Amino acid sequence: MMSTLQKFYEGRVVLVTGGSGFLGRVLLLKLLKSCPNIKGIIVFLRKKHGQSCQERLFQILSSSEFSAVPKESLVKVSPIEADIEKEGLGLSSKDREFLLTSRISVVFHIAASVRLNEPLDVAIKTNTLPVLEVTQLCEEMAQIEALVYVSTAYSQCPNSEIKEEVYPMPVDNGQIFDGKMLDEEIAMKCTYRKNGQWPNTYTLSKALAEEMIQKINGRLSVAIFRPSIVINAWKEPNPGWINNIQTVTRILRGVYLGRTRVGRFSDGKVADLVPVDMCVNAMIATAWETATSNHRGQTKVYNFVSGAQNPITWKEYWSICVQKIIENPTAHAQWYLFYVTIPLWPVYFSLWLCLELIPAFLIQGLHYCTFGPKRSVKDAFASLQYTTIVGYFSVNGWMYQDKNMRSLLAKLTPEDRDIFSFDIKQINWNKYLENCVMGVRIYILKDDLSTVPQARKRYKM
Numbered sequence: 001m002m003s004t005l006q007k008f009y010e011g012r013v014v015l016v017t018g019g020s021g022f023l024g025r026v027l028l029l030k031l032l033k034s035c036p037n038i039k040g041i042i043v044f045l046r047k048k049h050g051q052s053c054q055e056r057l058f059q060i061l062s063s064s065e066f067s068a069v070p071k072e073s074l075v076k077v078s079p080i081e082a083d084i085e086k087e088g089l090g091l092s093s094k095d096r097e098f099l100l101t102s103r104i105s106v107v108f109h110i111a112a113s114v115r116l117n118e119p120l121d122v123a124i125k126t127n128t129l130p131v132l133e134v135t136q137l138c139e140e141m142a143q144i145e146a147l148v149y150v151s152t153a154y155s156q157c158p159n160s161e162i163k164e165e166v167y168p169m170p171v172d173n174g175q176i177f178d179g180k181m182l183d184e185e186i187a188m189k190c191t192y193r194k195n196g197q198w199p200n201t202y203t204l205s206k207a208l209a210e211e212m213i214q215k216i217n218g219r220l221s222v223a224i225f226r227p228s229i230v231i232n233a234w235k236e237p238n239p240g241w242i243n244n245i246q247t248v249t250r251i252l253r254g255v256y257l258g259r260t261r262v263g264r265f266s267d268g269k270v271a272d273l274v275p276v277d278m279c280v281n282a283m284i285a286t287a288w289e290t291a292t293s294n295h296r297g298q299t300k301v302y303n304f305v306s307g308a309q310n311p312i313t314w315k316e317y318w319s320i321c322v323q324k325i326i327e328n329p330t331a332h333a334q335w336y337l338f339y340v341t342i343p344l345w346p347v348y349f350s351l352w353l354c355l356e357l358i359p360a361f362l363i364q365g366l367h368y369c370t371f372g373p374k375r376s377v378k379d380a381f382a383s384l385q386y387t388t389i390v391g392y393f394s395v396n397g398w399m400y401q402d403k404n405m406r407s408l409l410a411k412l413t414p415e416d417r418d419i420f421s422f423d424i425k426q427i428n429w430n431k432y433l434e435n436c437v438m439g440v441r442i443y444i445l446k447d448d449l450s451t452v453p454q455a456r457k458r459y460k461m
């Protein structure tokens with residue numbers, strides 16, 4: 001017996017942009033695994049590192065995460081060469097024609113640059129303007145039923161309380177489209193550079209995209225899906241699975257290796273983290289609701305966050321993670337684990353000098369004599385730079401409204417709630433973060449569990 005969501009995807013064709021990324025891969029996996037009668041999935045991929053889009057898709061589908069997917073399902077995925085930064089999404093006229101005749105009914109627009117500090121023109125070119133192109137393409141699709149645009153829960157970060165609505169921007173979006181407004185002018189009006197509203201170009205470009213999609217949406221049913229910080233899998237493809245070293249995972253890796261010794265966090269603020277598989281399940285359900293609730297021309301916003309229903313503070317996050325690292329040290333550790341967090345920048349900087357930079361100089365000096373690796377100082381500066389970039393998110397907190405997300409969950413049948421689970425209240429943080437730590441060990445540090453006894457012995461020496 002098929003569940004309601006499985007029946008919805010039966011015979012449908014889905015288009016995914018950003019299918020090679022962290023969220024995109026898990027979405028492909030989940031659609032193939034849990035929607036056995038889906039007709040097809042078309043994935044936008046650009047050429048990269050000398051690989052064609054066909055070669056990239058082959059590599060993605062051959063990775064271990066997809067081993068549970070039957071071969072006959074894998075052939076349902078077809079790549080299309082696209083570069084969202086280019087005019088017309090970089091599609092050839094043949095491919096565009098193919099897309100318009102493929103009876104696509106659901107589009108997930110996920111592709112973006114997640115670098116927080118891209119130059120403004122690059123951020124707008126990658127994260128804002130493609131929304132116009134994708135929406136126009138969707139408008140031409142005869143069978144289109146839902147467009148899900150993946151934004152971020154931090155797009156409206158100038159507000160301390162974030163509702164599930166699109167907020168008006170201080171600039172005229174139309175002028176950005178026409179190229180009439182200079183980047184400097186946009187930056188000034190949005191005051192993102194002057195300790196003003198947006199802390200970086202990533203969040204600003206996403207906020208602009210949200211307003212744009214709402215303004216230009218003519219006849220489409222559109223959902224803006226806003227996840228907070230997306231981290232390791234809760235269950236699928238495996239508990240703790242991760243292939244991405246962005247955000248807090250990057251800091252966790254440094255702590256695991258013993259080379260990051262000080263972090264900039266506000267102990268009492270909420271660490272708003274969501275598992276990647278729950279995030280993807282929520283996106284799949286969002287597309288279903290968007291397609292079936294029949295409100296064409298409207299844009300509904302979904303905040304997918306953990307803080308509103310099952311909060312954990314940064315203090316709790318780090319205390320659990322540090323404990324789990326001590327219990328399961330890595331054989332690749334460069335130093336004993338020592339980690340303190342502090343919110344104030346001057347104190348953080350002084351501690352960074354004493355605990356990271358000076359020891360790095362000493363270790364590197366020693367390595368010069370012994371012909372050992374010479375990266376320590378570079379790593380210490382990388383740690384400082386990353387902390388500077390993400391500090392805004394680790395010392396501030398936001399109150400989120402997630403009514404739309406909750407009511408969608410309530411609408412699901414018990415079977416769907418099981419197959420496509422995204423109930424954030426089910427997360428037991430202690431167990432889940434243990435899996436996250438082990439996931440970083442296995443998938444990021446490439447240190448499998450067989451080395452745990454040896455690493456424990458070394459750690460006690």
Ligand SMILES: NC(=O)c1ccc[n+]([C@@H]2O[C@H](COP(=O)([O-])OP(=O)(O)OC[C@H]3O[C@@H](n4cnc5c(N)ncnc54)[C@H](OP(=O)(O)O)[C@@H]3O)[C@@H](O)[C@H]2O)c1
Pocket residue numbers: 017018019020021022023024044045046048082083084085086109110111112113114126150151152153226227228229230231244246247
């Ligand atoms: N990860 C998080 O914590 C988080 C939190 C909130 C929201 N989000 C949102 O979720 C989405 C996915 O994030 P992610 O973590 O999966 O990021 P990711 O792993 O960096 O993936 C980004 C994807 O976008 C594609 N892309 C970027 N520029 C492109 C271009 N010019 N043409 C075609 N494809 C392009 C990338 O393709 P290549 O492989 O070719 O580079 C990749 O598939 C983004 O929209 C992000 O804003 C993420």
